[in-house]
Amino acid sequence: MSDQYNPVLSNGDVQIDCDNDASSSSNVIKFTHDSGTELVRIQEDGKVGIGTASPYGRLRVQSGSEATPLELTTSDFNSGTNVGSLFHVEFGAATGNTYTKLAAVNNGWSQWSNLILQSGGGSVGIGTTSPYGTLRVQGSSTATPLELTTSDFNSGTNTGSLFHVLFGASTGNTYTELGALNTGWSAWSDLILQSGGGKVGIGTTSPAEKLEVNGNIKASGAVAAGNEGLKWKVYSHTLTSNEVTNKYCEISNVTIENENVRGMLCGGNSDGQYHFVAYTQDYGTARYWISADLNDNADIITLYFGSSFVSGAVLYVIVFYV
Numbered sequence: 395m396s397d398q399y400n401p402v403l404s405n406g407d408v409q410i411d412c413d414n415d416a417s418s419s420s421n422v423i424k425f426t427h428d429s430g431t432e433l434v435r436i437q438e439d440g441k442v443g444i445g446t447a448s449p450y451g452r453l454r455v456q457s458g459s460e461a462t463p464l465e466l467t468t469s470d471f472n473s474g475t476n477v478g479s480l481f482h483v484e485f486g487a488a489t490g491n492t493y494t495k496l497a498a499v500n501n502g503w504s505q506w507s508n509l510i511l512q513s514g515g516g517s518v519g520i521g522t523t524s525p526y527g528t529l530r531v532q533g534s535s536t537a538t539p540l541e542l543t544t545s546d547f548n549s550g551t552n553t554g555s556l557f558h559v560l561f562g563a564s565t566g567n568t569y570t571e572l573g574a575l576n577t578g579w580s581a582w583s584d585l586i587l588q589s590g591g592g593k594v595g596i597g598t599t600s601p602a603e604k605l606e607v608n609g610n611i612k613a614s615g616a617v618a619a620g621n622e623g624l625k626w627k628v629y630s631h632t633l634t635s636n637e638v639t640n641k642y643c644e645i646s647n648v649t650i651e652n653e654n655v656r657g658m659l660c661g662g663n664s665d666g667q668y669h670f671v672a673y674t675q676d677y678g679t680a681r682y683w684i685s686a687d688l689n690d691n692a693d694i695i696t697l698y699f700g701s702s703f704v705s706g707a708v709l710y711v712i713v714f715y716v
Contacts, residue, residue, distance in 0.1 A: 413438045461485040461492075476502035481509075537561040537568075552578035557585075622716045624656060629695060629713065635705040643709065645695040650715045659712040662703055 402408060412421040425434040435443045443449035445463070446456035457463035464483040471478030479500040486492035500507040511518050512528075519525035521532035521539070533539035540559040547554030555576040562568035576583040587594050588604075595601035597608030611617075616625035629645045637643040697709055 412436075457485065457488055459488055461488045471502065473503040476504045478502055479507055533561070533564055535564055537564045547578060549579040552580050554578055555583060622656075624714055624716055626712055626714045629711045631697070631709050633703060633705055633707045633709065638703065638705050638707075641701070642696060642698045645697065645711065646693065648693045648695055648713075650713055654715040655713060656716060657714045659714075660697065660710065661712075662699065662709040663707055 412423045421438050423436040424432055426432050441449040442453045444455045446454050455463045462482050462484045467480045468478045471480055481498050484495045498507040498509040517525035518529045522530055531539045538558050538560045542557045544554040558573050560571040574583040574585040593601040594605050598606055618625045631643055631645045695711055
């Protein structure tokens, strides 16, 4: 078909009716070019398709060979002169399963701009239609609804760092993990809280110190405190009848260097009662006493104790060290 120009002129309203007798439910108004290739259609049900003959919603824009099916610009937008702003919807590729990107740029596409959601109020939901807070991200089949990465993050090449919020499972009552990783997910990294100052509270909204925990603390390793970084470790041993007769026992596999020890506290459970005494070489004549010697060369703590400790009693040694 040769190019033609047939203007429609009117000083009043113009009506185009694709089904004025209501006898069809599938008539459309089409805009075509050259050999009849359809560009745009308006269906009698009010749906509009651009680049597609089967719009699902009121407006469907389907990309052709390009991966950017929609662009909205200011009236002065010009990429050649670097003026104006643009918002676009872009796919990772023109076909196939790929990602979707919403992007805002200004200065005629030469600079990324801010993308604002709900500036007048309301909430934003990702993966949910009922956000409770200003932003709610709800996972589907994944247990990791949020990831923040450095610009060079790539798990395939082991580069970059990542912070994530991870649930123990994608559904049900489970735990929540805050995780920091680097080297492209291949190594755990440090997770820093309040590096610029302030305090951290666990179970409290008004911490009085750098860290305040409202509740108990359990540590499988050492806990450091004070100017020297004082730590402590607990060792225990259940007495045998032979050890009760000899009134001493040994705790092996001690990993603390002798010169790093700053003190020891000894105690024991006998007849349902606990007895604790500080480390001393003065055994005295009391029935309840415990003394400890740390043999650095053999990595052994030797305990000497009084006559009131019986077989099955448990002795404890708390070693304070740096």
